[in-house]
Structures are given as structure tokens and as C-alpha cells.
Amino acid sequence: MKKRVGFTLVELLAVIAILAILVIIALPNVMGMFNNAKKSTFLTEIKKIYRGAEQEYVKDAFTTSGNKIYAKAKNKCSKELDMSIRDDLEYFIEINSSGKVIRFYAHDN
Numbered sequence: 001m002k003k004r005v006g007f008t009l010v011e012l013l014a015v016i017a018i019l020a021i022l023v024i025i026a027l028p029n030v031m032g033m034f035n036n037a038k039k040s041t042f043l044t045e046i047k048k049i050y051r052g053a054e055q056e057y058v059k060d061a062f063t064t065s066g067n068k069i070y071a072k073a074k075n076k077c078s079k080e081l082d083m084s085i086r087d088d089l090e091y092f093i094e095i096n097s098s099g100k101v102i103r104f105y106a107h108d109n
Helices: 010-059
Strands: 068-072 087-094 101-108
Touching: 010 068, 010 087, 010 101
Parallel strands: none
Antiparallel strands: 068 087, 087 101
């Protein structure tokens, strides 16, 4: 009688079960890292917008006075900051005549 070479069904099922358990354990950690990366990116872009609005305010302060509004939104008509940010990121910044931020709103889908 010849000896067969290969894996039995029980061995294959055991390997599949172990892999499934590893995926179940690892998936929440991977998703958590993905969500943390998205939050970190959003905060970095918000800081960039804030600094850009401050710089634009300083430029505009020499030509006009009063409150300044910088916004990027679908339905708003305001001065948009000249920056490279994601298309789905909307923001609204209002700065009073003394240079203090009154309102700051940012949203991404």
C-alpha cells in the first residue's frame, strides 16, 4: 500500500480556523489605525487652513478694513484661500477687524 502525501481535511480546517481568529483579532486594530490616520490628516489640514487665513488676513488688512470671511463651500460665495487641500473639505473662517478669529468651522464628509 502506498502512503499518500498531503494534508487531511481536519488539518486544513484547523489552519483556516486559526487564520480566521487572527483576522478577527487584527481587523479592529487595523481599522483603528486607519481612523487615527484620517483624524490626524484632518487636523493637519485644519491647522494649514487656519494659518493660511491668518496670512491672508494680514495681506487684506492693508487694503480693506472690517471683518473678513474666508470660505470654501458649495453654496457660499466668499473669498476662498489659495491652498491645496482636498476637494471635499469645506471651511468657514470669520476674522474681526482686530485680527481675532470669531468663527471657525470645518467639515469633510
